[in-house]
Amino acid sequence: MTGGPVEGAVDLPRIERAVREILLAVGEDPDRDGLIRTPARVARAYAELFAGLRVDPEQVLTTTFEADHDELVLVRDIEVMSLCEHHLLPFKGVAHIGYIPGPDGRITGLSKLARLVEVYARRPQVQERLTSQIADLLMSKLVASGVIAVLECEHMCMEMRGIRKAGARTITSAVRGLFKDQAKSRAEAMSLIIGR
Numbered sequence: 001m002t003g004g005p006v007e008g009a010v011d012l013p014r015i016e017r018a019v020r021e022i023l024l025a026v027g028e029d030p031d032r033d034g035l036i037r038t039p040a041r042v043a044r045a046y047a048e049l050f051a052g053l054r055v056d057p058e059q060v061l062t063t064t065f066e067a068d069h070d071e072l073v074l075v076r077d078i079e080v081m082s083l084c085e086h087h088l089l090p091f092k093g094v095a096h097i098g099y100i101p102g103p104d105g106r107i108t109g110l111s112k113l114a115r116l117v118e119v120y121a122r123r124p125q126v127q128e129r130l131t132s133q134i135a136d137l138l139m140s141k142l143v144a145s146g147v148i149a150v151l152e153c154e155h156m157c158m159e160m161r162g163i164r165k166a167g168a169r170t171i172t173s174a175v176r177g178l179f180k181d182q183a184k185s186r187a188e189a190m191s192l193i194i195g196r
């Protein structure tokens, strides 16, 4: 899912049926006391975890202010929690998002950067796409001169299963505009992001 929001409500009974099937398939008894309400719980949990599919990210950045500020604005260590689209297992870490306002000097509320992360993270994702989507939307909606987004995450699908390497961190970046064109600006922003 890379496009706009999905219409309509999450089909909870359908998820419940699917979870019951999974429990049966792994050899569990979905009717035993501890599991009887699990399909309904999982359905509600998925509705929450994928709530970003039903939100238009463009609506997050509707509040902008004139500030006459034409230098870097950087918010570091924004919590990221998402689900990888390959295994539907969590990946978790932090996002660092910076931008340089465009010629009109418009800025956005700091919380909106975190809200933007939230909308895109609450969808089945890969870390690379999550990073680019954040950068692209900021670039276009803020008419920014430059945007840099860096995400550092740990993927449970690499830790709990498969290769089982706990603690490996994946770092992805997306640079747009001035940060792409000017190595010096990019290096300055990067040193603020990772030089701590």
Ligand SMILES: Nc1nc2c(ncn2[C@@H]2O[C@H](COP(=O)(O)OP(=O)(O)OP(=O)(O)O)[C@@H](O)[C@H]2O)c(=O)[nH]1
Pocket (backbone or CB within 6 Å): 084, 085, 086, 125, 126, 127, 128, 155, 157, 158, 161, 162, 163
């Ligand atoms: N690039 C990228 N890969 C991811 C992300 N999340 C999970 N993956 C990887 O997606 C890949 C899926 O590979 P497949 O070979 O199709 O699936 P698999 O057999 O379960 O792979 P293993 O995890 O190696 O056991 C794995 O290498 C995962 O580590 C992500 O955000 N970005």
Ligand SMILES: [Zn+2]
Pocket (backbone or CB within 6 Å): 084, 085, 086, 087, 088, 089, 155, 157, 158
């Ligand atoms: Zn995965």
